[in-house]
Amino acid sequence: MSSKSSKSGEVLDKRDLSWYVDRLAQALMFVGGISAIIFIVGIFVFVFKEGFAFILDRFDIVEFFTSINWRPTSVAKETYGALALIVGTASITGMAMLIAIPFSLGAAIYIGEFATGKTRETLKVMVELLAAIPSVVWGFIGLTIMNGVIIELFNVPIGLNVLNAGVILGLMAAPIMTTIAEDALKAVPDKYREAAEAMGATKWQVIRKVVLPAAKNGLVSAVLLGIGRGFGETMAVLMASGHSINIPGSPFDSVRALTATIAAELGETAVGSNHYGALFTLGIFLFLITFVINLTADRVVRGIRRS
Amino acid sequence: MQSKHSLLLVLMIALVSFGCGRPEAGSSRSVIQNKGSDTLVNVAQAWAEAYQTVNSEVAVAVTGGGSGTGIAALLNGTVDIANSSRQIKESETASLKEGGHSPVEFVVGYDALAIFIHPDNPLNEISIEQIKNIYAEGGPFEKWSQLGVTVPGCDSDEIIRVSRQNNSGTYEYFREAVLGSGDFKHGSRDMHGSKDVVDLVMNTACAIGYSGLAYATHEVKMPCVTSVAEGACVVPTIESSIDGSYPIARPLFMYTADQPEGAVKSYLDWILSDAGQCIIQEIGYAPVSTPDCAASVQ
Numbered sequence: 001m002s003s004k005s006s007k008s009g010e011v012l013d014k015r016d017l018s019w020y021v022d023r024l025a026q027a028l029m030f031v032g033g034i035s036a037i038i039f040i041v042g043i044f045v046f047v048f049k050e051g052f053a054f055i056l057d058r059f060d061i062v063e064f065f066t067s068i069n070w071r072p073t074s075v076a077k078e079t080y081g082a083l084a085l086i087v088g089t090a091s092i093t094g095m096a097m098l099i100a101i102p103f104s105l106g107a108a109i110y111i112g113e114f115a116t117g118k119t120r121e122t123l124k125v126m127v128e129l130l131a132a133i134p135s136v137v138w139g140f141i142g143l144t145i146m147n148g149v150i151i152e153l154f155n156v157p158i159g160l161n162v163l164n165a166g167v168i169l170g171l172m173a174a175p176i177m178t179t180i181a182e183d184a185l186k187a188v189p190d191k192y193r194e195a196a197e198a199m200g201a202t203k204w205q206v207i208r209k210v211v212l213p214a215a216k217n218g219l220v221s222a223v224l225l226g227i228g229r230g231f232g233e234t235m236a237v238l239m240a241s242g243h244s245i246n247i248p249g250s251p252f253d254s255v256r257a258l259t260a261t262i263a264a265e266l267g268e269t270a271v272g273s274n275h276y277g278a279l280f281t282l283g284i285f286l287f288l289i290t291f292v293i294n295l296t297a298d299r300v301v302r303g304i305r306r307s
Numbered sequence: 308m309q310s311k312h313s314l315l316l317v318l319m320i321a322l323v324s325f326g327c328g329r330p331e332a333g334s335s336r337s338v339i340q341n342k343g344s345d346t347l348v349n350v351a352q353a354w355a356e357a358y359q360t361v362n363s364e365v366a367v368a369v370t371g372g373g374s375g376t377g378i379a380a381l382l383n384g385t386v387d388i389a390n391s392s393r394q395i396k397e398s399e400t401a402s403l404k405e406g407g408h409s410p411v412e413f414v415v416g417y418d419a420l421a422i423f424i425h426p427d428n429p430l431n432e433i434s435i436e437q438i439k440n441i442y443a444e445g446g447p448f449e450k451w452s453q454l455g456v457t458v459p460g461c462d463s464d465e466i467i468r469v470s471r472q473n474n475s476g477t478y479e480y481f482r483e484a485v486l487g488s489g490d491f492k493h494g495s496r497d498m499h500g501s502k503d504v505v506d507l508v509m510n511t512a513c514a515i516g517y518s519g520l521a522y523a524t525h526e527v528k529m530p531c532v533t534s535v536a537e538g539a540c541v542v543p544t545i546e547s548s549i550d551g552s553y554p555i556a557r558p559l560f561m562y563t564a565d566q567p568e569g570a571v572k573s574y575l576d577w578i579l580s581d582a583g584q585c586i587i588q589e590i591g592y593a594p595v596s597t598p599d600c601a602a603s604v605q
Contacts, residue, residue, distance in 0.1 A: 020512055068493060069493075071473070071491075072473065072474075073473045073474050073478075073479070074490050075486070075489075075490075076484070076488070076489070076490065143506075147510065148360065148510065151511075155462060156463070156464075157461060157463045157465050157467050157511065157512070157513040158467050158496070158511050158514070160496065160507075187599040238499065242496045243472075243496055243497045243498070244494050244495060244496045244497065245493040245494060245495075245497075246492075246493060246494045254494070254496055256497070263472055264472040264497065264499050265472055265473060267372060267373060267376060268372070268373035268374070268375040268376055268472075268474040269375065269474055270375060270379055270399075271379065275474070295318070305547065
């Protein structure tokens with residue numbers, strides 16, 4: 001439709017039905033195209049506006065990053081130390097990546113390099129289906145099934161911990177990582193593989209020495225996007241992590257994530273209070289982290305295109 | 308991707324316009340908006356349903372969301388009655404007065420805050436002082452052996468503290484009544500709802516938790532509680548919360564922004580009558596009066 005529009009611009013008199021349809025389609029596409037930008041700017045402005053008053057009057061950067069005392073409703077003294085929340089989010093994401101990286105890279109290599117025909121198509125559909133499971137369902141699996149399994153297997157007092165949330169989050173992040181990693185492998189020109197095979201390299205040697213190094217940037221960005229997903233995930237983490245303010249000493253300790261704290265507390269917080277502002281400050285912090293991760297991933301992908 | 312966005316936009320517009328159109332549809336009857344405490348939401352719904360048979364001209368719309376949410380909605384003028392499992396705060400009264408209102412408080416029932424443990428836990432009684440030592444910042448109790456019990460299935464002996472998110476009415480009442488308004492120890496598992504507390508305690512041998520008595524099930528055990536002053540150990544029941552012998556029973560409130568009139572007044576009067584009080588008792592909370600439930604016909 002858009003290729004026609006340049007032509008209809010020249011013939012000015014011909015304002016028939018298809019001309020209007022064309023203009024309408026153009027307008028709709030434009031709204032669609034800029035809506036993402038409008039939303040992101042709107043959210044950015046809103047989150048900053050809500051958190052800004054708190055940052056100006058009450059925010060103590062040293063307390064925020066070094067204290068584990070998150071007691072926004074304390075009677076004696078309200079404290080807003082987010083260290084335990086930051087460590088909680090980082091530990092869950094770290095555990096998730098330990099699980100998701102081998103799984104998703106393995107799956108991508110298998111789908112991209114080994115599987116053919118029907119197997120390949122079925123696998124791709126299955127991986128995409130995994131991405132379609134709602135977050136609250138994953139959380140419920142963590143809360144009900146994984147909790148019992150972890151208690152049984154490791155003989156620990158409670159199964160809602162870093163390991164539980166990490167496994168759940170790893171499974172949630174793996175599909176998108178697999179898809180991006182597979183795209184990166186597909187982007188490696190076949191002539192590289194053919195050249196390597198012509199020189200007598202085995203399949204494994206081709207993958208390890210030729211395909212993986214050539215797809216390096218795409219694979220790194222797949223991992224980075226997975227990490228971004230991990231930082232942002234809320235519901236599943238809230239349900240599976242135990243939601244406990246704690247600096248974890250082992251994977252069997254309960255922790256609390258930044259996102260989960262916002263989700264659990266924002267609903268009952270008086271609008272405009274210090275607690276409300278503090279939760280939005282957590283939001284700003286999360287926003288900045290995710291922004292940096294996505295920007296880095298974008299840069300890395302661009303690196304691949306240039307070379 | 309782009310078409311997806313515009314589709315989303317169209318859907319949102321459709322939803323918004325649908326949502327806006329709704330209230331006008333039901334405006335022939337008078338509607339009482341009622342919002343707040345999740346502890347009270349089941350009772351409030353039961354009242355709203357039963358009130359249909361009393362006065363079919365009045366519809367009561369009940370939503371949960373928490374005590375703070377209800378009072379905030381009263382402040383914004385979007386509800387007629389706010390439900391709360393804690394007393395209104397001075398700051399909240401002040402902002403209502405600033406808006407030209409004078410809030411009125413109604414005690415509509417009492418709720419015993421039960422202590423839950425795993426059914427295999429041999430502990431039969433616990434004192435307020437012991438609970439404080441478990442939950443409060445600086446409290447020395449970390450192991451079940453410090454309470455003199457060995458819990459089967461809890462090899463680590465660690466007390467797994469289960470609590471609520473830091474702005475729920477139940478959390479605030481527990482902090483005031485048990486911890487003397489002190490802070491909680493870090494590391495408790497802060498659940499998002501009373502039902503989740505019961506579910507977690509039910510499945511975790513080492514756990515201890517607290518919630519309203521109405522959420523108790525047969526899968527959890529409730530030890531009797533002794534207050535420091537008296538020696539008697541009282542089991543949380545509706546009777547013991549009515550006669551005041553159970554040490555951690557709290558009043559449940561309904562608030563209106565001003566002295567209620569018309570439909571709202573008749574509704575609140577009905578809630579405090581025998582018919583209304585029998586319903587709250589049936590659900591598992593203690594009524595404010597001792598209603599004659601056999602006689603009252605709804």
